[in-house]
Amino acid sequence: MKxxxxxxxxxxxxxxxxxxxxxxxxxxxxxxxxxxxxxNDKVWIFDFKNxxxxxxxxxxxxxxxxxxxxxxxxxILFINGxxxxxxxxxxxxxENATLWTAFNQLETYKNQIPTLxxxxxxxxxxxxxxxxSGTITxxxxxxxxxxxxxxxxxxxxxxxxxxxxxxxxxxxxxxLDLIRHFIVxxxxxxxxxxxxxxxxxxxxxxxxxxxxxxxxxxxGDKRCGVVWHTQGSxxxxxxxxxxxKLVLTLDNPTIxxxxxxxxxxxxxxxxxxxxxxxxxxxxxxATSRDQLKDLLRVASGGIVFTTIQKFFPEEKGNRYPLLSxxxxxxxxxxxxxxxxxxxxxxxxxxxxxxxPNASFIGFTGTPIEKSDRSTPAVFGNYIDIYDIEQxxxxxxxxxxxxxxxxxxxxxxxDERPKIDPEFEEVTEGEEVEKKRKAEKQxxxx
Numbered sequence: 001m002k003x004x005x006x007x008x009x010x011x012x013x014x015x016x017x018x019x020x021x022x023x024x025x026x027x028x029x030x031x032x033x034x035x036x037x038x039x040n041d042k043v044w045i046f047d048f049k050n051x052x053x054x055x056x057x058x059x060x061x062x063x064x065x066x067x068x069x070x071x072x073x074x075x076i077l078f079i080n081g082x083x084x085x086x087x088x089x090x091x092x093x094x095e096n097a098t099l100w101t102a103f104n105q106l107e108t109y110k111n112q113i114p115t116l117x118x119x120x121x122x123x124x125x126x127x128x129x130x131x132x133s134g135t136i137t138x139x140x141x142x143x144x145x146x147x148x149x150x151x152x153x154x155x156x157x158x159x160x161x162x163x164x165x166x167x168x169x170x171x172x173x174x175x176l177d178l179i180r181h182f183i184v185x186x187x188x189x190x191x192x193x194x195x196x197x198x199x200x201x202x203x204x205x206x207x208x209x210x211x212x213x214x215x216x217x218x219x220g221d222k223r224c225g226v227v228w229h230t231q232g233s234x235x236x237x238x239x240x241x242x243x244x245k246l247v248l249t250l251d252n253p254t255i256x257x258x259x260x261x262x263x264x265x266x267x268x269x270x271x272x273x274x275x276x277x278x279x280x281x282x283x284x285x286a287t288s289r290d291q292l293k294d295l296l297r298v299a300s301g302g303i304v305f306t307t308i309q310k311f312f313p314e315e316k317g318n319r320y321p322l323l324s325x326x327x328x329x330x331x332x333x334x335x336x337x338x339x340x341x342x343x344x345x346x347x348x349x350x351x352x353x354x355x356p357n358a359s360f361i362g363f364t365g366t367p368i369e370k371s372d373r374s375t376p377a378v379f380g381n382y383i384d385i386y387d388i389e390q391x392x393x394x395x396x397x398x399x400x401x402x403x404x405x406x407x408x409x410x411x412x413x414d415e416r417p418k419i420d421p422e423f424e425e426v427t428e429g430e431e432v433e434k435k436r437k438a439e440k441q442x443x444x445x
Contacts, residue, residue, distance in 0.1 A: 003027055004045060004082075007118050012110070013192045015118035016136055017185045021277065023121075024180050046080060048180050051172040055080050069112040076116075077170070084121045084179070085170070089162075092128030099127040103140060110136065121179050122196060124165065131161040133169060135183070135194040144198045145394055151203030154390075168199070178202065181245040184237070186274040198396065200229065201238045204384035208242050208361060209249065211383055216250065216327055216359040223380030224330070224361035230388040231365035232397035236271045239332060239363055243303060244278040246330065252300040253328040256358070257283070260308050260335065268334060269305045279303060286310060296323040296355070311350045320350040329358040333379065335365065348378045 004022060007015040026042040033039050047053040057078040064071050077085035088105050090097035102125035110117055117136055124133045125143060134143035145161055147154050149168040168174065182197035182205070197205070204227050215224040229235045243255050257272070259265040265285070272283045283303035286292035288310070295304045313320050331351065351358070362379040367387075391397040 003029075005119075007115075012114055012117055013137060013185075013194065016120065016194065017192060019118050020121070020183065020185070045082070046176060046179075048176055051176050054172075054176070056172060064113040064116050066113045066115055071109055071113045073109060073116075079176075082119050083116060084119060085124065085175075086116070086120055086122075087124040087126070089125075090127045097127060099125055099130050099132065100140065102127060103143065121183065122169075122175075124170075126162045126165075129161070131165045133165065133196065135196050137192070137194045138196075141395070142195070144396065146199045147394065148199050148203065151199075151206070174202075177206075181205075181248075181278075182241055184240065184244075184275045184278045188274070195237065197237070197241055198234065198394070200384070200386040200390075200394075200396075201234055201241060204229065204238055204386070205242045205245060207383050209245060211380070212246065212250070212330060212359060212361060215361075215380070216330065218327070220359065221380075222357070222359040223378065224359050225380040225383035226362040226364060226368065226375065227383050228364050228367055229384070229386040230391045230397060233365075233386055233391045234396065235363055235365055236268055237275075239268070239334070240272055240275045240278060242361075243272070243332070244275065244280070247280060247301075247303075250330070251328050253330055254296065254298065254301060254324070254326070255303045256296070256329065256331045256355075257303065257305045258308055258311075258331055258333045259305075265305055265307050272303065272305070289314065293321070293323055296329075300326070300328070308347060311347065311354060313350070320353040322356070323354045325357055327357045327359075329355050331355065331358050331360045333360065333362045335363070348374075 004019070004027070008018070009015050023045055026044045028040060029043050030038055030040055055078075059076050059078065061072040061074065062076045062083075064073070073086050074089045075087040076083045077087070086106065086109070088102040088109075090099070090102045106123055106125065120136055122133055123135060123138070123143075124131065126132070130145065132143040132145050146165040146169040147161070149155055149164060151168075155164040155168075169178070178197065182202055184195050186193045186195060208224065208227055212224045214220050215222050227235075227238065229238060239257070243257075246253060246255065257268060259268060269283060269285050272279065276282045281301070281303060283305055284295060286295055286304055286306040292304070292306050292310045295302060311320060351360075360379050361383075362375065368375050368382075386396075388397065392399050
């Protein structure tokens with residue numbers, strides 16, 4: 001227990017990160033056998049596979065005294081004797097007690113009784129009507145509601161949010177799952193941010209894992225499905241949570257993360273790189289076709305980032321070479337519906353030539369058009385939907401307000417003849433009717 005409880009840094013977040021790592025990765029220990037020899041083993045603080053083998057205890061008004069500060073958080077949840085969840089509640093009858101006074105109270109606790117928080121995983125605030133959860137580094141915007149119990153549907157609005165959070169998020173199985181697979185520490189410049197999955201991310205990942213296991217099985221059709229989570233709702237982090245849990249549950253798979261542009265590849269690679277502890281490895285970025293081929297010829301494991309262009313043969317009409325016949329290769333396509341994936345011209349074929357037994361899952365921030373038959377044909381149907389309406393209601397994305405205005409532009413008379421050749425070049429290949437319509441609209445401008 002000394003190893004578990006030891007804090008070695010003056011920084012709270014550093015101690016919290018170190019403790020979390022011990023929690024989810026276990027501790028390596030030495031012990032002496034009966035014959036006198038030294039053995040090594042791994043000790044787990046929690047039994048993650050069997051939640052009911054752990055001891056759960058909720059304590060009301062638990063007293064913590066530190067530096068002459070006597071504080072009593074409303075509720076602390078202990079698991080196997082460790083204070084993992086701190087809950088601050090406010091009286092709904094008190095007009096001055098709001099959700100954010102509960103938040104401010106937790107901030108005070110962090111300053112006045114900091115020794116409670118190296119072991120903290122989740123913080124909960126409620127004013128009796130609303131309830132939200134976050135971590136020790138979360139600002140107000142990152143404290144999010146938990147709106148479902150089983151993940152199948154949003155709880156009725158008449159049901160108190162605190163009850164939904166208690167029955168859903170703080171369910172023993174879900175709580176341990178969240179702690180092990182759905183918390184990341186991201187280093188951004190000099191700061192470390194501890195991030196906890198929102199309810200839509202948590203349930204989408206577990207649904208996606210179920211479809212992935214089915215699709216990649218010997219009887220599966222290799223189509224895991226599509227996750228549509230609206231832009232700004234944490235799609236990149238959802239992909240990282242999915243990958244982090246997948247690498248522990250699918251026989252050391254190789255994950256190929258696919259984008260259609262270099263800038264998106266860099267952005268997503270940056271997110272995954274910051275989450276390397278969650279992924280239990282550092283992702284690699286293929287910068288050439290040859291490097292991609294080398295990375296995918298490995299016997300197992302690895303997270304490889306690349307763009308779709310590297311899966312097209314160098315010469316048109318050629319067949320892409322076979323790289324691996326393993327079934328435990330999962331291809332994650334970002335913005336899977338986009339035309340740049342070029343299904344008609346052979347993207348799916350080239351991927352199948354290279355990785356004939358790989359399974360495909362798509363993530364997108366916008367819905368698949370009804371006329372788009374190629375995306376479902378390659379990836380399968382929707383796994384989970386979190387649309388803009390729900391995201392705005394939850395505060396995950398910000399509502400956009402705009403005022404329509406007509407900006408009048410004036411072009412010099414001698415510049416006007418230069419427009420026509422440019423217009424003809426840009427619209428080359430367009431249907432005549434579309435071309436004339438565009439010309440008319442631009443003429444108005």
